[in-house]
Amino acid sequence: MNHKIFLVARQEFTSTLKRRSAQFAIFGLPILSLLILSGINWFAKSQGSDDSSILSSFISDNADVLPTGLVDETGQINHFPPPTNSLFTPYATLDAAQAAYEADEISGYYQIPADYLTTGNVFHYADNVPIDSPNEYMLFTLLADNFLDESVPTALVIAPLQQYEEINLSATDTQAAQSTGAAIGLSMGTAVLFYLTVIGAAGYLLQSLGKEKENRVMEVLLSSLRPIHLLVGKVLGLGGIGLLQMGVWTFLAFVVFQRGNNLFANISLPTLSAGVWSLTIIHFIAGYLVYASLFAGLGAVVPNVKEGSQYTFLLMLPTFLPLWFNSIMFTAPNGPFAIWISLIPLTAPLAMPMRLTLTAVPPWQWMVSLSASVGTAVLFLWAATKFFRSQTLLTGQHFSPKVIWRTLRNI
Incomplete structure (x- = not known):
């Protein structure tokens, strides 16, 4: 040079x-x-979150919003796994949930009818109900955890293709x-x-x-x-x-x-x-x-x-x-x-x-x-x-x- x-x-x-x-x-x-990624990872581990819910847990646990009421008329929802335990507040009747809503204690409430297992209907009560409620995924997790048989892993029902991969068969040396x-x-x-x-x-x-x-x-x-x-x-x-x-x-x-x-x-x-x-x-x-x-x-x-x-x-x-x-x-x-x-x-x-x-x-x-x-x-x-x-x-x-x-x- x-x-x-x-x-x-x-x-x-x-x-x-x-x-x-x-x-x-x-x-x-x-x-x-x-450092930011490590901080998110540390926070998720400290909350006991699994790999599939780290980001959703991080967002949900830190959002300064009111919980959502839950009226279970089936009588079968008795387990609230994290982070659903901080997102949903159970109520015995619709009147109790409505009173809590009017007192600004909850942002709205879900009704799980007694015939849920037959019809699959769920009702959401709130003013200005959003098209895509951020708690819908957590409600899905809660229902799957309580209504599925213990032999069926809840995580696989929620995300059945967790390890889905497409393999490139045209690869060479x-x-x-x-x-x-x-x-x-x-x-x-x-x-x-x-x-x-x-x-x-x-x-x-x-x-x-x-x-x-x-x-x-x-x-x-x-x-x-x-x-x-x-x-x-x-x-x-x-x-x-x-x-x-x-x-x-x-x-x-x-x-x-x-x-x-x-x-x-x-x-x-x-x-x-x-x-x-x-x-x-x-x-x-x-x-x-x-x-x-x-x-x-x-x-x-x-x-x-x-x-x-x-x-x-x-x-x-x-x-x-x-x-x-x-x-x-x-x-x-x-x-x-x-x-x-x-x-x-x-x-x-x-x-x-x-x-x-x-x-x-x-x-x-x-x-x-x-x-x-x-x-x-x-x-x-x-x-x-x-x-x-x-x-x-x-x-x-x-x-x-x-x-x-x-x-x-x-x-």
Whole structure:
């Protein structure tokens, strides 16, 4: 590596890492998320909740609402398992429940008629009865617990498909058989990680270039550095920030899922080979090179960070295509649409990793995708260096398509 490129890369890496905003994004945000999940898990365990009712118990026990009355005319409801014991107040008659309602002691009341086992009818009395009462699920739990035979597990009646999985039989040696639902979840997680790391690091590059232009530091740097050395150094240095963030977030994600956290007890991660993980990371790196080069070109022609940030969304639009059409990606990951957007350089960095987590991708496709992305990154980076002409940097003119066209004609 050229010594000047190394110096620029080291400076960008260390200066960005010292920023509090970067430290929070890399370390603080994932740790905060982990602490919140751990707190919810601890609260659920302290309340004696099972895995299937942690979130509902957490919400119900903390909601500052009145309980709901329950008039059991069958005489068979005598057990109120948590958290139904805090949600329902039993009354012997409808008149007693109505009196409690008028005294604002309850928010309403349910009537379980004497012929419930024959008709299945249940009546809910309240002013402005909601279309979907939040206590309906808890009432279902209460009725199932009291009317079912002890040999029938209540949890299986409430959620008979707790461990339902779809197995991908088209998996090859690069991808083990896996749960389709879990693979979709991992695919969406891959998309989130892409935006947090790849686009985030590219955004740091735009900010760095914009601030140096505003402070006239860029003119000093270009007096002793070639534009290619400056840009490559910045791309590599901030790419290191992106890789660090990716590593921290991925490590903490595995910690959450592997520690037996009750919130994720029923979630099984798909088994992916080391090759698939490696290809995903490589595509992330290629995607970063593509968008870092694009942002570098934008940083070269805009006069300041504020004006440049207005156009970042336009540059990022192609990356949203795999998410906008995620139903096609999930149902037909080897279909024509999924294949084409995983080969186009501007959409491939996200589309190809999503496909890799969903199905077996032919080697020629990911090789073409990588080659096209790297080639596009080199082309964009070369064009960005041409934008760093002294007259472009010194004029301070506002960004416009006319400026871009004039600059491109002079390359």
